Amino acid sequence: xxxxxxxxxxxxxxxxxxxxxxxxxxxxxxxxxxxxxxxxxxxxxxxxxxxxxxxxxxxxxxxxxxxxxxxxxxxxxxxxxxxxxxxxxxxxxxxxxxxxxxxxxxxxxxxxxxxxxxxxxxxxxxxxxxxxxxxxxxxxxxxxxxxxxxxxxxxxxxxxxxxxxxxxxxxxxxxxxxxxxxxxxxxxxxxxxxxxx
Numbered sequence: 001x002x003x004x005x006x007x008x009x010x011x012x013x014x015x016x017x018x019x020x021x022x023x024x025x026x027x028x029x030x031x032x033x034x035x036x037x038x039x040x041x042x043x044x045x046x047x048x049x050x051x052x053x054x055x056x057x058x059x060x061x062x063x064x065x066x067x068x069x070x071x072x073x074x075x076x077x078x079x080x081x082x083x084x085x086x087x088x089x090x091x092x093x094x095x096x097x098x099x100x101x102x103x104x105x106x107x108x109x110x111x112x113x114x115x116x117x118x119x120x121x122x123x124x125x126x127x128x129x130x131x132x133x134x135x136x137x138x139x140x141x142x143x144x145x146x147x148x149x150x151x152x153x154x155x156x157x158x159x160x161x162x163x164x165x166x167x168x169x170x171x172x173x174x175x176x177x178x179x180x181x182x183x184x185x186x187x188x189x190x191x192x193x194x195x196x197x
Contacts, residue, residue, distance in 0.1 A: 001073075001178045003147070003168060006066040058138070065137035066167070070145055072178060077119055079142055086142055090184055094120050097186045098132050098146070116148035117175060117186065133167045147175055 064081050071078040076089040096118050118132045121143055126135055132146035149172040179185040 001071070001175075003070040003072075003170065005069060006167060061141040062137050065141035065145075068142070068145075070147075070168070072182060072184075074182060079145070081142065084142070088121065088143070090182070092122055094118075094122050094124075095179065095184050095186050096120075096126075097188045114148055114151055115172075116146055116170075117179065118144070118146050120144040149175070 068079050068081045071080070076087060077093060078085060078087045080086075097115065098118050099115050116132065118126065118136075120126060120136075120140065124140070124144075126132070130138070133148065136144040136146050145168060148167055148169050150169045176185055176188065
């Protein structure tokens, strides 16, 4: 099974690339750098640079995560992004089903909620207070993925949402059938089992 990059990757790339520079400019002007003492200016400038670099790192992680192609085959899982590849054998991976309901969380995106499959390198601790997709692109953008089961929202015009809201959405029946064929289908909740029949 080959899963292509999320929609609107190019648009997101341009928007996200400009963001750290825009934030730098906004903070630079808001703090009126050059009008304070040298020490204050140095501290403010350091804060602005650290914030801009941190924003840039988060953005690059998001671009990599949502711009990857994922291939699931008999050997394992391959994550590729613009010529870079990371391949893992199935025995190196944890494949788990998650309800992923984080509508009560400030970090959760309602649109990205819903059950799906988390593919992650063995031995890593999934931080369950984060939505599974957020965990993947914050901490392991090139070596993990949350494949969310599609829901009606996914069929709306993609220009109405950010790709970071929808992520990788796949038909439940199709994904579970592929994983079952590969011998990697995780234990699914009773509710989901009924829905897949």
